Amino acid sequence: MGDLDQLNATGERLHRELLGGDALAFSKIAELFLPPLVGALSRKFHNLSDPHLPNHAVADALLTYLAAPQKFDPTRGKLFTYLWVAAHSDLLNHIEAERKHTSRKTNEKVVELRPVHAVNEKEGEQDPEKELLLAEQSSLIQLKINDIVSDESDRKVVELMLDGVRETAAYAEILAVSDKPSAEQKALVKRAKDRIKIALQRGLRPRESK
Numbered sequence: 001m002g003d004l005d006q007l008n009a010t011g012e013r014l015h016r017e018l019l020g021g022d023a024l025a026f027s028k029i030a031e032l033f034l035p036p037l038v039g040a041l042s043r044k045f046h047n048l049s050d051p052h053l054p055n056h057a058v059a060d061a062l063l064t065y066l067a068a069p070q071k072f073d074p075t076r077g078k079l080f081t082y083l084w085v086a087a088h089s090d091l092l093n094h095i096e097a098e099r100k101h102t103s104r105k106t107n108e109k110v111v112e113l114r115p116v117h118a119v120n121e122k123e124g125e126q127d128p129e130k131e132l133l134l135a136e137q138s139s140l141i142q143l144k145i146n147d148i149v150s151d152e153s154d155r156k157v158v159e160l161m162l163d164g165v166r167e168t169a170a171y172a173e174i175l176a177v178s179d180k181p182s183a184e185q186k187a188l189v190k191r192a193k194d195r196i197k198i199a200l201q202r203g204l205r206p207r208e209s210k
Contacts (some may be wrong), residue, residue, distance in 0.1 A: 004080060007032065011079035018069050030062050033080065037061075037087055045091060047159060049098070053091055061086035145200065154196055161193065 010032060018025035034055075041054035048054075061083050065072065072082050149155050156174045165171075171189040172178045180188065 004036075007036065008078045008080050012074045015069065015072065015074060015079060026062075026066050029065075029079075033083055034058055034062065037080075037083060040084070041087060041091060045095075047163065048095075053094060054087070057087040057091035057094065058083070060090050148199055149196065154192070157192060157196055158200070161196075 011029060014022075014025045014029045014032070018029065037058045038054045041057060042051070045054065064086055065083060072079060145158055146155065149158055153174055153176075157171060160170055160174070168182075168186050168189050169178070171192070172180070172185045175188060175192055177185055177188045
């Protein structure tokens with residue numbers, strides 16, 4: 001994570017300049033942190049209905065930081081961590097609000113995050129560096145799945161399975177069998193999921209060395 005260490009070191013220097021009254025410091029911080037934060041959020045939340053939400057969440061986090069930069073204490077945490085938790089929390093809150101507004105049932109897990117200021121008190125409870133690595137690994141796994149599953153409908157079924165969705169109706173809609181009787185829908189959905197699981201198990205199984 002050398003790049004992230006360098007990012008935080010530069011961010012800490014710019015933070016001091018911002019507190020010192022440098023009018024250009026904040027724009028430099030935004031330019032420095034916005035791309036990696038947006039990229040990490042976009043990879044973690046790759047199924048958003050609005051792909052611009054990570055941009056908005058990071059922008060809001062940066063503006064909140066600008067409103068009270070003195071709340072960030074570099075002796076207790078890193079600026080990337082501070083901004084990540086704020087943006088991550090904002091995005092989850094938006095997802096939850098959108099879910100309530102549309103009254104749609106999903107199994108996406110939305111966790112209750114600590115207030116931004118708590119990051120400096122207990123940094124270790126949520127490690128954004130690990131989040132970045134996990135997001136990158138998730139992207140690689142997704143690419144591997146796409147190599148195995150070529151049918152677009154099957155890929156959507158995989159996405160629902162990875163998100164933990166269990167309702168038959170969601171799968172039936174993708175498989176275009178919503179007009180079938182309930183029992184038949186369940187049977188067709190189960191058959192499709194079993195078929196896809198077998199394909200993934202075969203495709204993702206490590207090759208044995210000879």
